[in-house]
Amino acid sequence: MLLIHLDRQSRTPLFRQIFGQLKSMIEENVLRPGDRLPSSRSLSEALGINRTTVTKAYEDLWAMGYTESRSGSYSMVRNRAEIVDEKKADAGKLIEWHKIANSGCGELASTLKSSGFHSQKDGEIDFIPMSPDPRLLPVEDFRKCVNQVLKKNGSSLLQYGDPLGFPPLREYLSHRMRMHGISVFPDEILITSGIQNGVDLVSRMLMAPGSKIVVENPTYSAILPLFQFHRADIVTVDQTEAGMDLDQLESVLSGEPPVLVYTVPNFQNPTGITTSQSHREKLLRLCEKYRVPLLEDGFEEEMKYFGKTVLPIKSMDQHHIVMYLGTFSKVLFPGLRIAWIAADRACIEVLAAIKKAGDLSGNMMNQAALNLFCRYGFYDLQLKRLHKVYRRRMQTALKAARAFIPRNLASFSKPLGGYCLWFELNHFRGDEPEMMDKMKSHGVLVSPGKSFFAASTDRICFRISIAHRDEKEIEEGIKRIGRALA
Amino acid sequence: MLLIHLDRQSRTPLFRQIFGQLKSMIEENVLRPGDRLPSSRSLSEALGINRTTVTKAYEDLWAMGYTESRSGSYSMVRNRAEIVDEKKADAGKLIEWHKIANSGCGELASTLKSSGFHSQKDGEIDFIPMSPDPRLLPVEDFRKCVNQVLKKNGSSLLQYGDPLGFPPLREYLSHRMRMHGISVFPDEILITSGIQNGVDLVSRMLMAPGSKIVVENPTYSAILPLFQFHRADIVTVDQTEAGMDLDQLESVLSGEPPVLVYTVPNFQNPTGITTSQSHREKLLRLCEKYRVPLLEDGFEEEMKYFGKTVLPIKSMDQHHIVMYLGTFSKVLFPGLRIAWIAADRACIEVLAAIKKAGDLSGNMMNQAALNLFCRYGFYDLQLKRLHKVYRRRMQTALKAARAFIPRNLASFSKPLGGYCLWFELNHFRGDEPEMMDKMKSHGVLVSPGKSFFAASTDRICFRISIAHRDEKEIEEGIKRIGRALA
CATH class of the missing domain: 3.90.1150.10 (Aspartate Aminotransferase, domain 1)
Structure with missing residues (x-):
């Protein structure tokens, strides 16, 4: 018979006491794999307690993986592999992960290590x-929106969803962008996990090792390791006080054509420079002339405090060569990971296919909550x-x-x-x-x-x-x- | 003076009436870009209403992008680009997106189209x-968990988080996997957006165009377009009633070595076959012999109804060559997009770096809510x-x-x-x-x-x-x- 001591004065419920003692016996190998526990009937009789108390303890043991039988009256101790000794294992390592990883991975990993959270x-x-x-974040308003969508449609929002993203949110964005002069329909918008995810998708679509891409110098730093990971040939064009130096750009474009020009026209990260409407137009015309896709990062589009409105490059993009990136991360919650790409329908189709191959679906619950948040006017x-x-x-x-x-x-x-x-x-x-x-x-x-x-x-x-x-x-x-x- | 009619009997608030009428005038070009709206003082006097009512309407017009001035007393109608005529634009298309996309993208896009939601x-x-x-999904319990984490830590959970995933959830998973004989520490676990995302990360780490990878024949279908997108050379090994044909596998492994063997040992999708402990061990030994990483997809690990326990291959993996995939999608909410990879620390480091390059961070709110859900025992x-x-x-x-x-x-x-x-x-x-x-x-x-x-x-x-x-x-x-x- 098992030695189980019950303390009826204790504040720990009896079933937790039984559970705890059996768990220890298993962990300390007093009970060994294959051993049978007494039936709940016999143990409850021996201890003079209610049988359901024992059953409850046994169920917890099963749920935590200590025992095997799921249905019958007998519970058997499970065979759990021993914890591997770390040092021993290291000595016998068969695969050097850093070495077999693709080139570029090592650099990425060291970047990750060095860019840890500074204290x-x-x-x-x-x-x-x-x-x-x-x-300054309206957490409470957002919480209410999450609540509401889960109450109303939780069961369907927690399923796989539309590969382009939650349709009502795309509709909202389509409307919102129209206010910035950008005319796109909801199916020309793809919701992404942040702008970073958008740039990654574009890179996977357009880049091969050695592909030339053009960035401003200096530019948004988080984009550089990503482009390097894609083994792009990063060509820099000086960022002047007016924005990208367009003469330099033209001399780059007129050579071997790049697959992409990446630009941040508003309050550029890091220089803070905002380009003029005419600079934007000239940049667009250059890309049109050389038929090079232009990736416009509109990360803080709606955060202009001074001066008159300047419309996005995408608003002038009659030939659909601009892919426009927008995000909620710089105004709302960066941790939501909701951003979008607006581009030509054919382009969005390919990007959505790559996204789906990589993660099947976004999280509709988050997108629906954000949609409600926007529709209620909380975003404004x-x-x-x-x-x-x-x-x-x-x-x-x-x-x-x-x-x-x-x-x-x-x-x-x-x-x-x-x-x-x-x-x-x-x-x-x-x-x-x-x-x-x-x-x-x-x-x-x-x-x-x-x-x-x-x-x-x-x-x-x-x-x-x-x-x-x-x-x-x-x-x-x-x-x-x-x-x-x- | 503007023609604005107020209906004081209407249930629509006065400021909404003003807003609505001005909005229409702008949309119908009665008010044109550059036109100034009357000052809020003069309009309120003319209409015989409170000035704050007008201000409210003006603020909404600004927030919706119809007007420009943000601070001063004058509001100016904004210059919004006209909606581009679709047909005209198509005629002038400069970039054929499907053509410039990398090879493999086109196939993906057509797969996406054909695999739409069947009705x-x-x-x-x-x-x-x-x-x-x-x-059968416990939406209500989950809703309460989301609520609780947002109330308690919303502001920090909605920021960027740990690139490996929410630490307490990784700790929970480490404990949970120990119950299946798998011994990994929380920093040997990477939270991914579903298993699909995990397989994509592994592919990005190990595959180059032409890389040989081994899959069971038949195998999980969603994985195939992904491997094709990576331009892998997919080598099939027959799935017998006992699992992957090990003789066939050895003859493959003894040739030009693959970068990966992918296996689904439990209730394999689609055949439903569960392999025996000894088959698992032999498979592992073969991969060890040829030093080939083994990707174990444990997608329904805890959904065994009949027969005795079989432990995952990873539980026998003393040489750390197995990358184990687990997920909540087949027991809880697929739409949450929370799964994980457990592997050697060096391997996880590289995978986490690739993940971070591609999306910066996961959604901590979702992971924290799931963690609470599990800790409360709702998962069990x-x-x-x-x-x-x-x-x-x-x-x-x-x-x-x-x-x-x-x-x-x-x-x-x-x-x-x-x-x-x-x-x-x-x-x-x-x-x-x-x-x-x-x-x-x-x-x-x-x-x-x-x-x-x-x-x-x-x-x-x-x-x-x-x-x-x-x-x-x-x-x-x-x-x-x-x-x-x-």
Whole structure:
């Protein structure tokens, strides 16, 4: 008979006591694989307790995988392989995963390791995060929307869904983009897991090893390891104060044609530059002339605080050569992973097929909740709130930069929206790591400039993002930068 | 002055009336780009209403993109590009997307088109869906979990998260897999968007065009277009009643080595075959001998209804050559898109880097809600419920097949779990489309066999899934199949 001691004074229910003791006996090999537990009837009689108490304990043992029989009256201890000794296993390793992985994988993995979450120390002012301030996110409104869609349609929203994405959300986006002069129908929109996923899909569609692609120099840093992973030949075109240098671009396009030109026309990450309507038109005409697809990253389209409206390149795209990327990550919740591509129907068809081959379906529950959130007007409300806050934060940042960072030390951009400012040092004595150390020792964290350049450069630059910082912190942080550079 | 008529008797609020009428004027070009709206003060005076009412209408017009000024007292109608005439645009198309897309994309796109959602007609019995019966899904319990995590940690769960996936969920999975004899730590687990995403990541890691990979013949059909997209050289090994033919496999492995062997040991999709412990061990030893990574798809690991426990191949994997795929899609919600890969730490590192390059982060809210769901015991409860229901459904299916499908017409598998049965016709006069037509005319939908074969075959087979059908429907459906084949 098994030795089981019940403590009837204990706050632990009797069935948990039985479960716990049997579990220990199995783990400590007192009960061994193949051993039978007593029937629930006999054990309950022996212990003088209700039979259902024993049954409950036995069910939990089964559910946790300790025993085998699922239906009958007997429970048998299961055969579980022993935990492998780590050191032994390493010695006998047959496959060197890093070595057999495709070229490019190793670099990616080390990038991942180095770009881990940085930890902010007490009192430090962190200008790195580029997502909206968590303090400003309407979590509660979103929670209500999730609730509502799950209550109403949970069972169908938790099934596989339309490969293009939740139809009512695509309809909403089609309407919304029309307000920016972009005319696309809902089936010319593909919902993606963030813009990153969109760029990956486009890359999988158009790139082969060695394919030439054109990016601004500097450009959005997270895109570079992805293009490198696709083994693209990344060609850079200088980002001037007006945007991509169009003469340089034309000389690139007139050579061996690239498969893609990637551009960020609004508050470019990292330079903060917004291009003019005429620059956009010229860029589009160039791509049309050379029949090169243009990937327009409109990541912060609706976050313009100053100056007059400039319409997206896609709004002028009568020949359907532009793939437009939009996202909710910079205004709402980055963790939702909902963004979209708007492009020619034939292009969307191929991209959707690649997406489906890679993950079968998106998560409809999230997309339906976001759709409701937008339809209720919460998205517009959120935009208004962010505009109010960030217009002031940006003004504060620009004022502080003028006050605390002497012109002769550094020049900086004057963004019309978005979250980031870009500084270029004029005659800093030292290299980038030294600059970063100085910043850190003055209690301020910035993004080092080199990661935004695809080509090597001697320029010493850095980006600050005001996304997570309030006005007081912005002023103090920029003051510290001024001191660090002095 | 603008002509605005207010109806004070209407249930539509005044600000909505103003908004609606101005919107129409803009859309109908009565108000044109660049036109200024009257100041809110003058309009409110003219209409004899409160100024804030006008302001509210103006704010909505701005939020919807109809006007420009965001701060000042004047609002200007925005310049929106006209809707492009579809036919005109087509005529001037500069890029043929299907042509410039990489080879393999076109095939994918046509697969996507043909595999659209089939529509079930009234009275038809549909044996196609392989996901759990929506009627059995615990949507309400899950809703509560989503609620709880959003209330408690919404703001941080809606940010970017750990590239490996939500740590507590990985911890839970590590514990859960230990119950199946698999010993992996939480950092040897990567959460993926379904098993499909896992297989894609593994392919991106290991495959180059022309890479040899080994699959069972027949095998899980959704995997084939993905491998084809990667331009793999798909080598088939016959699936016998005992599982993959190991002699055939060895002769393949001893030639030019493949980069991967893909196997489904439990209730294989489509054949329903479960391999024995000793077959699993021999398969593992073969892969070890030739140092070939083994991808074990454990998609319905916990859905065994009959017979004794067989442990996963991964449980015997002391040399870390097995990548194990698990998923919640076949027991819980397929639309959640949460699955995982368990493998050697070095392998997971590379896979996580590829995943991060492709989408930056998973959705932590969903993963946290699922984690809570599991920790509360709802997952175990759901498993128990499904076991009870599906054990009986499977028994009913087997009984009906014996009763209504004569042995001389077709042989069929006797699955120990899962959802699917596989039928092979012995001397059917006609081809697969003819068989499918006969089934359809008898009011029953099945999955045609050819899509599961990577190599061409003369065998006439079909799969039925009992996932969405109750016992009565199963009996009636199989009776119809019998009649269709007679």
